[in-house]
Amino acid sequence: MIDDAILDIEGLGRSFTRQPLLAERLLGLLGRRPEIPMARAVRSVDLSIRRAEVLGLVGESGCGKSTLGRMITGITRPTAGRIRYKGAGVDEMPPAVRRGFTLGVQMIFQDPYASLNPRQRVGDILAEPLRVHRLAQGEPAIRARVDAALAEVGLDPSYRQRYPHQFSGGQRQRIGIARALIVEPELLVCDEPVAALDVSIQAQVINLFLDLRARRALTYLFISHDLSVVHHVADRVAIMYLGQIVELAPAAELFADPAHPYTRMLLAEIPSVRNRKRRFHAVKGELPSPLHPPPGCAFHPRCPSAMARCRTEAPALRAIGPGRTVSCHLFADERGPQ
Amino acid sequence: MTGDRPPVLEVRNLQTVFHDLRGAWPAVNGLSLTLHEGEVLGLVGESGSGKTVAGFSILGLVDRPGEITRGEVIFRGRDLLALSPEAQRQLRGSALAMIFQDPLTTLNPVLTIGEQMAEAILEHARVAAAEVRRRCIDSLRRVGITSPETRLSQYPHEFSGGMRQRVAIAIALLNSPDLIIADEPTTALDVTIQGQIIAEMQALQRETGTAMIWITHDLGVVAELADRIAVMYAGDIVEIGATDDVLDRPRHPYTRGLLNSVPGDTARGERLRQIDGTAPPLSARPTGCAFHPRCDRATDICRRVEPPDTAGPAGRRWRCHHPLPEAAA
Numbered sequence: 001m002i003d004d005a006i007l008d009i010e011g012l013g014r015s016f017t018r019q020p021l022l023a024e025r026l027l028g029l030l031g032r033r034p035e036i037p038m039a040r041a042v043r044s045v046d047l048s049i050r051r052a053e054v055l056g057l058v059g060e061s062g063c064g065k066s067t068l069g070r071m072i073t074g075i076t077r078p079t080a081g082r083i084r085y086k087g088a089g090v091d092e093m094p095p096a097v098r099r100g101f102t103l104g105v106q107m108i109f110q111d112p113y114a115s116l117n118p119r120q121r122v123g124d125i126l127a128e129p130l131r132v133h134r135l136a137q138g139e140p141a142i143r144a145r146v147d148a149a150l151a152e153v154g155l156d157p158s159y160r161q162r163y164p165h166q167f168s169g170g171q172r173q174r175i176g177i178a179r180a181l182i183v184e185p186e187l188l189v190c191d192e193p194v195a196a197l198d199v200s201i202q203a204q205v206i207n208l209f210l211d212l213r214a215r216r217a218l219t220y221l222f223i224s225h226d227l228s229v230v231h232h233v234a235d236r237v238a239i240m241y242l243g244q245i246v247e248l249a250p251a252a253e254l255f256a257d258p259a260h261p262y263t264r265m266l267l268a269e270i271p272s273v274r275n276r277k278r279r280f281h282a283v284k285g286e287l288p289s290p291l292h293p294p295p296g297c298a299f300h301p302r303c304p305s306a307m308a309r310c311r312t313e314a315p316a317l318r319a320i321g322p323g324r325t326v327s328c329h330l331f332a333d334e335r336g337p338q
Numbered sequence: 339m340t341g342d343r344p345p346v347l348e349v350r351n352l353q354t355v356f357h358d359l360r361g362a363w364p365a366v367n368g369l370s371l372t373l374h375e376g377e378v379l380g381l382v383g384e385s386g387s388g389k390t391v392a393g394f395s396i397l398g399l400v401d402r403p404g405e406i407t408r409g410e411v412i413f414r415g416r417d418l419l420a421l422s423p424e425a426q427r428q429l430r431g432s433a434l435a436m437i438f439q440d441p442l443t444t445l446n447p448v449l450t451i452g453e454q455m456a457e458a459i460l461e462h463a464r465v466a467a468a469e470v471r472r473r474c475i476d477s478l479r480r481v482g483i484t485s486p487e488t489r490l491s492q493y494p495h496e497f498s499g500g501m502r503q504r505v506a507i508a509i510a511l512l513n514s515p516d517l518i519i520a521d522e523p524t525t526a527l528d529v530t531i532q533g534q535i536i537a538e539m540q541a542l543q544r545e546t547g548t549a550m551i552w553i554t555h556d557l558g559v560v561a562e563l564a565d566r567i568a569v570m571y572a573g574d575i576v577e578i579g580a581t582d583d584v585l586d587r588p589r590h591p592y593t594r595g596l597l598n599s600v601p602g603d604t605a606r607g608e609r610l611r612q613i614d615g616t617a618p619p620l621s622a623r624p625t626g627c628a629f630h631p632r633c634d635r636a637t638d639i640c641r642r643v644e645p646p647d648t649a650g651p652a653g654r655r656w657r658c659h660h661p662l663p664e665a666a667a
Contacts, residue, residue: 060528168616169385198384199555203599203612210609225528228558232601232610251606269533271558273585273600286498286531 006086006187006219007072007105008048013080013243014067015040039290041067043243044081046317049187054213054220056234056251058227058266060287064243065223069189072221073107103133106180110192112172116164122175123160126150129183149178153208170201177208187219194229206233227270231255236323239263242298243290245317249324259326261303297329305330345412346517346549347373347396352409354388354395356620357402363620365391365404367573370647373517376547380560380581382596383570386617389553392570393519396551397436398426414516432462435510439522441502445494451478451505452490458512477508482538500531507539514546521553536563557600561585566653569593572618572628579654589650589661592629627659635660 017038024034042064049055059065070076072083074090083090085101093101109115116125126146130136136145147157153174164172173193180188190209194202206229212218224230230237230251237254239247239262247260258264285302288294294301300310309329317327354366366388373379383389394400396411398418411418413434418426430436438444446454455474459465465473471490478486481504494502503523510518520539524532540563543550554560560567561581568578569592577590588594595613597603604610615632618624624631630640637660645657650664 060530170616198617199557199596199599200384200613201616203601203610204614206601207609207612210607227529228601232604232606266529269529271532271536271556271562272602273557273561273597274602275558275562276581276585286500287528 004051005048005084006051007083008046009072009081009083010046011081012042012045012047012068012071012078012083013040014042014064014071014076015079037291040243040293041290042071042078045243045245047238047245047248049219049221050236051186052217052219053235054222054233056230056237057221057223057240058225058230058237059240060225062242062287062290063240064290065240066191068240069107069191069221069223073105073189074102075107099133103135103183104185105187105189106183106185108173108176108180108188108190108193110195112169112176112196113164115176116172116179118164120163121160122150122162122164122167125164125175126160126179126182129179133183135183145182149182152181152212153178154204168201170197170204173197173205174208177205177212181212181216185218187221189221189223191223192225193222195224195226202229209233227255227266228272239266242288242293244298244327246299246328247324247326248317249321249326253321253324259320259324259331260299260328261305261330262299265302265304297327344375345372346375346377346414347371348410348412349396350410350412352392352395352411353407354391354400354404355407356404358621360621362405362407364407364573364623365620366395367623369409369570369573369575371568371575371578372653373549373551375516375549376543377566378543378550378552378564380564380567381551381553381570382555382557382560382567384555384596384617386619387570388573389570390521393436393521393551393553397430397434397519398423399430399436428462431458432513433516435513435515435518437503437506437510437518437520437523439525441499441506441526442494444506445502447494450491450493451497455490455509455512458509462513473512474508477512478505480511480538480542481505481508482534483508500527500534503527503531503535504538507535507542511542511546515548517549517551519551519553522555523552524559525554525556532559539563557585557596569596572623573620574628574657575655576629576658577656579650579656580652583652583654587664589654589656589664590629590658591633591635591660591662594662595632627657 015038017036020036027034045068057065067076071078088097090101123146126149127142130142130145136142146160150157150159155174194205197205222233234251237249237251238245241262247263258267296312297310297315300306307329315327315329317325319325320331349369349371352366352369353364355362355364369392381389395406400406406419452474456470459470459473474490475486478489483489483504497505524535552560552563564581567581567584568575571592577584577593584593588597598611599613601610613632618628626642627640627645630636639659645659647655647657649655
């Protein structure tokens with residue numbers, strides 16, 4: 001584990017399954033329990049988030065990146081593994097310490113339309129965490145904290161009287177950020193925080209994240225499918241594929257010299273205003289279903305460099321340089337790809 | 339380069355308004371553009387800029403409370419807006435095709451893919467059943483769908499998002515259209531799937547020479563795809579020109595602002611050069627130049643007078659009182 005980690009996770013996993021049908025339950029009573037399919041959204045993930053860093057988490061829809069973020073914030077319970085916050089296991093924490101974790105790790109959601117209660121005024125949305133956790137006593141103190149939070153995200157304090165529908169998408173995302181900040185968190189888990197926003201508004205919100213980071217020494221887990229945004233904000237980047245991290249590296253190195261074939265494929269696909277009339281080369285295949293993950297390396301059916309070994313044996317994450325790990329048989333020994 | 343070829347489409351001074359209890363608000367406000375054979379035009383803008391309504395208006399697909407109030411849409415020499423609804427309908431799906439953003443809502447969930455494709459053919463021509471089937475299979479194969487024979491009898495829910503969008507494209511291609519309007523066709527898809535769809539669209543476009551309007555908010559996508567780019571703001575094209583000209587030497591401050599908003603040219607971790615403020619709602623269009631409240635070059639005239647349509651070399655046009663100097667990028 002890294003010494004300056006604010007949060008680290010070990011063997012974290014989450015499976016989803018459906019309720020057994022009546023017929024299946026009856027069969028179960030007869031001692032012939034049929035197998036119910038299980039989707040392993042996140043399979044065994046190890047990851048450390050360092051204090052004051054921006055860790056980018058990148059992957060396609062369905063790769064498990066949101067589930068991982070929700071487990072880290074305590075919204076979704078893991079089915080395997082453990083989370084340690086500031087060195088202490090979250091599950092073994094006494095309630096008083098656990099409160100520190102609950103407040104210290106906050107989440108910002110993708111959809112600013114769905115994550116704010118439409119019947120509450122913005123002032124009440126922001127005051128609620130203060131009241132629930134008794135972080136401010138008395139209306140004047142609560143009001144002062146709400147106004148400060150609004151000002152911090154660039155909204156006029158008079159907006160506290162308004163309802164969410166009176167705001168644009170970008171302003172709503174600012175309200176979501178203010179709600180997370182009001183409890184003075186140390187780690188912000190941002191799940192696709194700019195994906196739903198227009199280009200010009202996206203730039204404003206990214207700037208807000210950068211300003212807040214400089215002002216408050218915040219740590220971010222920045223979940224996104226948009227590599228150009230991650231490239232801009234992240235210090236380190238983890239690439240996820242079908243429930244597992246396949247590559248982890250300092251951002252500059254990952255973008256300059258991607259190791260895993262999947263990372264290389266993703267980087268090749270980012271449309272850029274600097275490329276003109278490029279001929280796209282269709283990457284074959286789609287993300288497989290987590291209900292039926294391919295044997296061996298989960299990426300092998302789409303991988304241009306797949307070998308016989310990839311079809312049978314899952315590669316382990318191994319170090320290929322300082323702070324760089326990759327799970328790919330091409331890097332089976334220290335020499336790198338052959 | 340594209341100047342010699344005859345125009346497939348000429349839109350002149352198109353205006354589409356939306357009515358509500360308080361009045362009529364223009365969503366598309368005096369839009370003009372020309373599209374040549376085999377050309378890909380990227381129509382770029384943020385939400386609410388009117389780019390989708392522009393696409394719908396060109397196809398005559400505007401329903402109440404929307405209304406096309408003036409302008410001409412000349413397609414192969416005929417004004418589409420002057421045609422009868424039935425004549426318009428005959429052109430849509432044959433000579434004119436549209437691909438929408440969300441392939442799940444475009445396809446009928448209770449019909450098989452084969453039935454939907456057959457409908458698109460039989461609506462416009464009398465074709466024998468065996469020939470219909472052959473054309474469907476052909477079209478599916480062209481967009482990269484494997485084992486099209488079995489796929490024909492499947493329902494939309496049996497397809498992934500990327501595959502559904504391929505089916506929508508296959509349907510659009512069935513009658514060899516002269517013009518395809520694609521409205522954010524890859525926005526709902528993952529980057530790798532987006533890459534696949536763009537690759538196939540590029541190949542098809544090269545092969546068939548179909549002209550295309552690709553509506554998107556993603557400058558990266560049009561940079562790689564389009565011959566020309568039109569940038570929309572508050573219902574009008576504020577700048578249009580060859581892709582390289584618009585992206586490398588923008589004349590309109592809004593175009594430059596959009597380009598600066600995209601991470602890439604700014605050093606990692608530095609603040610992006612953002613455009614302050616938000617796009618105006620239809621009902622509160624600023625006077626003069628609609629962009630002036632967000633513009634750092636705005637002066638008094640911008641608040642009062644709508645900027646004229648200015649023409650530059652090589653089909654370049656912009657609407658700005660204080661355009662960026664020609665050399666500056």
